[in-house]
Amino acid sequence: MIHTKIWIENDQGEMVFGAGQLKILETIENEGSISAAAKKMKMGYRSMWGKLKKMEQRLGKQVLIRKKGGASGGTSVLTPDAKILIEKFRYINQKINLDAENAFDEIGL
């Protein structure tokens, strides 16, 4: 079976968006906050925060709306830009996977 992976880099060869970034955004969306997502992904809060900062900087887009306060330490929701980004990435990912399956079915190895 053929497997595929896609990711986006900027002109400097730095990672902009890939499976790791997607997973972070999906987990924040599900968990409702950076700290809960970091816990879920067994990642340090600072490490995840750093990745989010880099992601926003390299995309030139804000991906989270952070709501501070409360005993729970605040929540985060994805921006519309982030939701569109996720949809586009999933779409290209699926398309590429299907293209690869078709090519592999056709010619094999």
Place this chain on the structure above:
Amino acid sequence: MIHTKIWIENDQGEMVFGAGQLKILETIENEGSISAAAKKMKMGYRSMWGKLKKMEQRLGKQVLIRKKGGASGGTSVLTPDAKILIEKFRYINQKINLDAENAFDEIGL
């Protein structure tokens, strides 16, 4: 810029062929022997030999014709099956890369 990676796994989820396997075959073809290729790739001879055995077993195809003997310790040439395999893998790789570039140009992130 979008980047892609493809690889083939068997039904047991074991790696059959990917960029690493391609690199090994290409290097053996260029260097003329497993030992020279291992040296070039800074890999142990036994490690490379193990990877080649696994590759052949999982593909169900012989990839090398080993010619023993001589002071140089013998040479290895790729089988026609291996050459076809390389061409097919490169073809799918290029096709997928192009498909991804087109999709990314079209919808972006």
